[in-house]
Amino acid sequence: EAGVAQSPRYKIIEKRQSVAFWCNPISGHATLYWYQQILGQGPKLLIQFQNNGVVDDSQLPKDRFSAERLKGVDSTLKIQPAKLEDSAVYLCASSLDRNTGELFFGEGSRLTVL
Amino acid sequence: QQQVKQSPQSLIVQKGGISIINCAYENTAFDYFPWYQQFPGKGPALLIAIRPDVSEKKEGRFTISFNKSAKQFSLHIMDSQPGDSATYFCAATDSWGKLQFGAGTQVVVTP
Numbered sequence: 001e002a003g004v005a006q007s008p009r010y011k012i013i014e015k016r017q018s019v020a021f022w023c024n025p026i027s028g029h030a031t032l033y034w035y036q037q038i039l040g041q042g043p044k045l046l047i048q049f050q051n052n053g054v055v056d057d058s059q060l061p062k063d064r065f066s067a068e069r070l071k072g073v074d075s076t077l078k079i080q081p082a083k084l085e086d087s088a089v090y091l092c093a094s095s096l097d098r099n100t101g102e103l104f105f106g107e108g109s110r111l112t113v114l
Numbered sequence: 115q116q117q118v119k120q121s122p123q124s125l126i127v128q129k130g131g132i133s134i135i136n137c138a139y140e141n142t143a144f145d146y147f148p149w150y151q152q153f154p155g156k157g158p159a160l161l162i163a164i165r166p167d168v169s170e171k172k173e174g175r176f177t178i179s180f181n182k183s184a185k186q187f188s189l190h191i192m193d194s195q196p197g198d199s200a201t202y203f204c205a206a207t208d209s210w211g212k213l214q215f216g217a218g219t220q221v222v223v224t225p
Contacts (some may be wrong), residue, residue: 004157004208040122042215043158054210077217091157098211101146105157 002026004106006092012112018080021109024049025073025094032069033103034077035091043091050098076086082113117141118206120216128224133191135219137204141183144206150188150215151176152201159200162189194223 005024037044048055051072069075091110148163177190204216
């Protein structure tokens with residue numbers, strides 16, 4: 001079974017530029033998550049989708065971050081404009097359903113903002 | 115505001131020793147408590163998990179102890195091996211599936 005796919009793996013941009021990350025969850029997984037992991041910290045939930053609807057985006061900085069999940073499958077996370085403090089690894093995860101407990105994570109997209 | 119507090123931040127243990135990581139939570143709506151293991155450059159992977167209706171769960175060398183009244187749970191790694199060197203995260207989730215992580219513990223197992 002294929003795992004969660006993310007791209008790009010690495011991205012370096014200058015502040016005020018924009019960037020987009022893509023995630024393809026495990027086939028059949030209804031719930032998709034985006035987490036931000038700053039070096040040395042635990043992952044912080046940015047947004048949670050159930051199929052193509054948003055369940056929780058309370059910690060998403062909506063003035064600069066946006067996310068969508070088209071047709072309840074793939075998802076993109078966009079940052080525009082980027083700030084220095086956005087430097088982090090952006091992790092996508094999926095689960096069969098929101099009550100099943102286990103999340104499967106991708107390897108993440110590492111963003112460096114200069 | 116971190117809803118799951120984890121300690122210690124790091125620990126060093128000799129091969130064959132026991133690693134113990136502690137976590138505490140406040141939200142009584144949490145009903146699932148997983149531990150994730152993360153190697154450098156990789157995403158976290160589920161290691162072991164427990165629900166609050168049991169006080170202990172063991173899988174191989176890994177054991178979760180759960181104290182519902184104290185709102186605390188811990189991970190014990192028995193007979194620690196160099197391959198166990200990684201960062202461990204406790205986490206908690208409610209019925210909506212919103213998984214909240216602790217800050218992580220970096221475990222180093224020396225030969």
